[in-house]
Amino acid sequence: MLHRTLAGAVLALAFAITIATAGTAVAQAQSWPARPVHIIVPYGAGGTADTLGRLAAQKLTEKLGQQFVVDNKPGAGGLLGADLVAHAAPDGYTLVVSGIASHVIAPALNKNVTFDPMKDFTHIVLLGGPPDVLAVGKSVPAKDLKEFIALAKSAPAGISYGTPGLGTHGHLVAELLQKEAGFHMTSVPYRGAALAVTDIMSGQLAAGCFTLRTASEQIHAGALRGIAVTTANRLAEYPDIPTFKELGYPNLIATTWFSLSGPAGVPNDIVTKINQTVIQGFKDADVRKHLDPEAIDPEPLSPAEFTDFVKKEAERWGPLARSIAASSN
Numbered sequence: 001m002l003h004r005t006l007a008g009a010v011l012a013l014a015f016a017i018t019i020a021t022a023g024t025a026v027a028q029a030q031s032w033p034a035r036p037v038h039i040i041v042p043y044g045a046g047g048t049a050d051t052l053g054r055l056a057a058q059k060l061t062e063k064l065g066q067q068f069v070v071d072n073k074p075g076a077g078g079l080l081g082a083d084l085v086a087h088a089a090p091d092g093y094t095l096v097v098s099g100i101a102s103h104v105i106a107p108a109l110n111k112n113v114t115f116d117p118m119k120d121f122t123h124i125v126l127l128g129g130p131p132d133v134l135a136v137g138k139s140v141p142a143k144d145l146k147e148f149i150a151l152a153k154s155a156p157a158g159i160s161y162g163t164p165g166l167g168t169h170g171h172l173v174a175e176l177l178q179k180e181a182g183f184h185m186t187s188v189p190y191r192g193a194a195l196a197v198t199d200i201m202s203g204q205l206a207a208g209c210f211t212l213r214t215a216s217e218q219i220h221a222g223a224l225r226g227i228a229v230t231t232a233n234r235l236a237e238y239p240d241i242p243t244f245k246e247l248g249y250p251n252l253i254a255t256t257w258f259s260l261s262g263p264a265g266v267p268n269d270i271v272t273k274i275n276q277t278v279i280q281g282f283k284d285a286d287v288r289k290h291l292d293p294e295a296i297d298p299e300p301l302s303p304a305e306f307t308d309f310v311k312k313e314a315e316r317w318g319p320l321a322r323s324i325a326a327s328s329n
Contacts, residue, residue, distance in 0.1 A: 039096070098259045131231045135208055140225070163209055172324070
């Protein structure tokens with residue numbers, strides 16, 4: 001009888017603790033944000049990740065009545081800042097501008113990554129990102145993708161193309177194109193796309209694959225020719241650049257996307273509040289004036305849909321990134 005009484009008391013105590021803990025979590029979520037929230041941008045100031053992070057912070061501050069502060073913590077190609085957030089408290093007060101570079105490509109390229117991109121994060125909302133473009137210099141005779149592929153196949157010394165770096169999204173897009181179209185080019189990785197663009201314009205390099213944002217000025221000026229872009233549909237600002245999709249390569253619909261994530265275990269109410277606030281805020285005219293010129297149009301995914309998107313992107317690009325890493329060693 002005594003054992004039954006003690007067991008009942010233990011169960012009652014456990015139930016009471018569970019209810020109290022759940023109540024505390026609900027109370028915290030309802031009062032959030034009660035103090036400033038820090039958004040870690042794991043890259044330097046001025047890039048797309050920084051711009052999107054600051055736009056998200058601006059809208060969250062405006063609509064939730066609390067300061068969202070951007071902290072730039074660059075290092076290790078975005079891994080340093082991501083690692084800081086992976087090990088932060090899951091209370092909604094520390095977020096990170098995550099993305100395909102830090103949460104899909106880097107873990108596939110680098111065996112020493114100190115976090116699991118799925119298990120160690122709560123993926124909250126897609127911020128979007130610029131598409132990639134395959135571009136050539138004026139001296140390259142190919143006027144379209146079909147002619148470019150034919151030129152690459154026939155060139156005795158082959159064709160070299162520039163990327164913003166080994167394993168970057170532009171590199172992966174170009175490698176996937178070669179795989180699907182059955183031809184070969186030699187990749188020349190740069191430290192950023194600006195130098196690659198300069199070498200293409202000077203004729204030292206035939207082509208490059210990088211974000212459209214990087215090459216937009218030169219394309220508009222006629223110094224570079226856009227061969228194909230990774231958007232689903234042609235862009236109004238670039239009506240003469242076809243999409244890879246319309247040219248027969250639907251797998252090459254892709255963007256160098258960024259997002260907001262937190263540590264694993266952020267309460268669902270907080271996650272939903274951030275997700276809905278950012279999605280609504282990114283529809284505002286003052287945000288669109290920054291996004292539209294870069295062809296950034298984020299899909300309004302729920303947290304569950306976005307988490308599934310991250311998983312599918314890892315399945316899509318991870319094997320290719322790992323093969324690039326293996327061939328470069």
